[in-house]
Amino acid sequence: MEEMNFTESKRMRELIAFTNQLMVEGLANEGDSVSVRLSSTEILITATPVKHRDITIENVSKVLISDDLSAHRFGDLHAKIYHARSDINAIITNHAPHCVGLSLTESKFPAVLDDVAQIIGPRVYVAPSSEIKSVLKCLKGHGACIVKNECVVATGRTVDEAHTAALVLEKGARAYIEGSVLGGAKKIPYFEAKLMRFVYKTKYSKADQEAKLQ
Amino acid sequence: MLDEAQIRKEIKEIGVRLVEANLVQGTWGNISVRLDDKYMLVTPSGLDYMRLTPEDMVKVEISTLNYEGNIKPTSEKKIHAAIYRERSDIGAVIHSHPFYSSSIAAARCELPVLTKDMSTVFLGHVRVGRYGLPGTKKLTKATLYALRGRNACFMANHGIVACAANLIGAFNACRLIEEMSKKFISIETMNLTKKDTFDQADVMTVFRNRKKYKLKN
Numbered sequence: 100m101e102e103m104n105f106t107e108s109k110r111m112r113e114l115i116a117f118t119n120q121l122m123v124e125g126l127a128n129e130g131d132s133v134s135v136r137l138s139s140t141e142i143l144i145t146a147t148p149v150k151h152r153d154i155t156i157e158n159v160s161k162v163l164i165s166d167d168l169s170a171h172r173f174g175d176l177h178a179k180i181y182h183a184r185s186d187i188n189a190i191i192t193n194h195a196p197h198c199v200g201l202s203l204t205e206s207k208f209p210a211v212l213d214d215v216a217q218i219i220g221p222r223v224y225v226a227p228s229s230e231i232k233s234v235l236k237c238l239k240g241h242g243a244c245i246v247k248n249e250c251v252v253a254t255g256r257t258v259d260e261a262h263t264a265a266l267v268l269e270k271g272a273r274a275y276i277e278g279s280v281l282g283g284a285k286k287i288p289y290f291e292a293k294l295m296r297f298v299y300k301t302k303y304s305k306a307d308q309e310a311k312l313q
Numbered sequence: 314m315l316d317e318a319q320i321r322k323e324i325k326e327i328g329v330r331l332v333e334a335n336l337v338q339g340t341w342g343n344i345s346v347r348l349d350d351k352y353m354l355v356t357p358s359g360l361d362y363m364r365l366t367p368e369d370m371v372k373v374e375i376s377t378l379n380y381e382g383n384i385k386p387t388s389e390k391k392i393h394a395a396i397y398r399e400r401s402d403i404g405a406v407i408h409s410h411p412f413y414s415s416s417i418a419a420a421r422c423e424l425p426v427l428t429k430d431m432s433t434v435f436l437g438h439v440r441v442g443r444y445g446l447p448g449t450k451k452l453t454k455a456t457l458y459a460l461r462g463r464n465a466c467f468m469a470n471h472g473i474v475a476c477a478a479n480l481i482g483a484f485n486a487c488r489l490i491e492e493m494s495k496k497f498i499s500i501e502t503m504n505l506t507k508k509d510t511f512d513q514a515d516v517m518t519v520f521r522n523r524k525k526y527k528l529k530n
């Protein structure tokens with residue numbers, strides 16, 4: 100890989116650290132991709148991680164978002180999201196089991212945990228396909244969405260935030276499903292969920308995310 | 314008064330143990346220790362436990378919530394302070410959002426006493442407080458009410474509060490509530506599926522059946 104400047108090296112280190120973290124948490128495996136934006140035209144993207152083995156710099160490619168990224172699992176989807184959403188700087192596509200399980204029967208499900216309302220939004224939407232229009236629609240105002248029977252798309256202002264979104268979404272999906280053995284998970288009232296999302300986006304984590312972007 | 318420098322270090326250590334035991338994720342959750350009648354030390358707002366240093370812990374006045382230094386304390390400091398004001402037996406509080414406990418909190422359901430340990434550690438079954446937005450008086454009141462006569466409670470759609478006379482006790486309570494939440498979910502699943510063993514896949518079956526029979530989620 101060509102030489103990188105200080106910021107690019109930092110993004111590379113973050114990408115590797117969080118991808119390995121996702122693998123430890125069972126949220127990244129073969130067939131999953133993690134990427135981070137370097138500029139309006141370039142990103143770093145992982146190759147398919149090798150199961151049970153730490154990824155290194157060798158498993159990451161620096162590519163143009165205009166390149167053909169079909170060699171990377173959902174690479175084209177990553178590129179199209181970056182192209183359409185300048186506010187998104189990191190994307191994770193994975194196969195978190197509870198999320199994919201829910202996507203088979205639901206077109207959306209409510210936030211049943213405050214974390215989900217804050218980081219994802221009051222509802223989690225399931226896109227019927229990985230077609231970019233439908234994914235962007237489900238991501239509008241939301242930190243993540245699920246593509247029916249395909250993958251989770253978690254985004255963030257930093258790779259750290261995208262990692263938290265992936266983690267919280269799977270936890271929210273799990274709580275929604277597990278709640279059913281306890282009489283049913285109770286959804287957070289819409290107004291409260293919307294308010295939490297607004298506060299999270301505008302205040303709570305802004306300073307932290309901006310610091311991580313330095 | 315407890316040795317403040319030592320307590321700062323212990324809070325950092327317990328923070329790391331919470332992460333390692335998968336009892337906390339990201340910057341979520343917070344820890345506090347009562348220093349004396351007037352002050353508590355709490356974890357700061359929005360910083361993850363691995364990057365946190367002992368010096369980052371914030372000294373907060375229990376009665377006024379005024380704090381020393383430039384680092385902002387956790388936004389859930391009100392709950393910690395209210396517990397110390399109400400309960401002289403409590404010396405440390407941990408608030409977290411572990412996986413299985415979160416599922417119970419989302420279902421707003423109580424955790425019955427399943428083992429002897431639970432009676433000793435929690436002093437009875439674990440209640441769930443009424444829903445309130447994070448940081449509000451409503452949530453503080455609901456948490457205190459659910460915690461009466463107990464050392465742990467669920468916060469509806471949010472997580473748990475675990476407390477004890479000291480920090481290690483609060484950590485053990487936090488670990489036990491997650492362990493017992495997992496056990497309770499498997500028992501309830503086995504009851505519904507009428508099976509002798511627990512299979513995670515059965516939870517999804519129960520979910521789909523509820524949907525099929527249009528039971529409200």
Ligand SMILES: [Zn+2]
Pocket residue numbers: 341342389408409410471472
């Ligand atoms: Zn919390």
